[in-house]
Amino acid sequence: MSALTEALVAAQKELPTAIGRDSQGQGYRYTSLDALIEATRPILTKHGICITQEPSYVTVGETLRPVLVTRLECGEDRAGFSTPLIVNEPKSMQNLGAAITYARRYAWAAALGIASEEDTDAALPDDGVPF
Numbered sequence: 098m099s100a101l102t103e104a105l106v107a108a109q110k111e112l113p114t115a116i117g118r119d120s121q122g123q124g125y126r127y128t129s130l131d132a133l134i135e136a137t138r139p140i141l142t143k144h145g146i147c148i149t150q151e152p153s154y155v156t157v158g159e160t161l162r163p164v165l166v167t168r169l170e171c172g173e174d175r176a177g178f179s180t181p182l183i184v185n186e187p188k189s190m191q192n193l194g195a196a197i198t199y200a201r202r203y204a205w206a207a208a209l210g211i212a213s214e215e216d217t218d219a220a221l222p223d224d225g226v227p228f
Contacts, residue, residue, distance in 0.1 A: 099171075099174045100145075100171045100172045100173070100174045101146070101169060101170070101171040101172075101174035101175070101176060102174075103171075104144040104145055104146050104171040105144075105146065105169070105171075107144050108140050108141055108143075108144040108146055108209075109209070109210060111140045111143075112137060112140055112209055112210070112211060113136060113211060114210075114211065114212060115211065115212040116128045116132060116133060116136050116137075116206075116211060116212075117132070119132050120132075127202070128202070128206070129202070130198055130201055130202040130205070133202060133205055133206060133211070134205065137205070137209060137211070141209075144171075145171050145172065146169060146170070146171050147169070147170045147171070148167065148168070148169055148170075148205065148208065149167070149168045149170070150165055150166070150167045150168075150201050150204065150205070151165070151166050152164070152165055152166075152182070152193075152197055153165070153166045153179070155179065162181065162182075163181075163182040163184065163193065163196070164179040164180060164181055164182055165179065165180045165182055165197060165200040165201060165204060166178075166179050167179075167180065167201075167204040167205070167208055169208055178204070178208075180200045180203065180204045181200075182196040182197060182200055183196055184196050
C-alpha cells in the first residue's frame with residue numbers, strides 16, 4: 098500500500114462523512130469552500146496529506162478546454178484528477194473564477210469522500226446533459 102493510501106485511510110477515519118451546509122444556492126444548500134477546507138485541512142495536515150488545486154486546460158480536438166486539476170500528495174506519492182470548468186455566458190474572468198471555486202468545492206469533497214451537498218441527483222439541467 099502506498100504512503101498516500103495509508104495516510105488517506107487514517108485521515109478518513111477522522112474526517113466527517115458530511116459537513117454542515119452553511120450556504121444557500123439556487124434551490125439547494127451546500128457547504129462553502131472555506132468551511133470545507135477549515136473542517137478538513139487540520140486532519141489532512143496531521144496525516145501528512147497535501148491537496149493542491151490549480152486551473153489548467155486540456156486539448157479536445159483543436160479546442161482548449163479549461164479544467165481544474167486536484168492533486169493529493171503524501172511524501173513522494175501523488176494522485177490527481179481533472180474536473181471540467183463550465184463557464185457560463187458571457188465568458189468573463191468573473192465567470193471563470195466562479196467556475197473554479199465551484200469545481201474546487203466539488204473536487205475537494207469528492208477527493209476526501211465527504212458529502213457537502215443536498216442529494217439532487219434526480220435534477221438534471223434543462224437540456225438533460227449533466228455537463
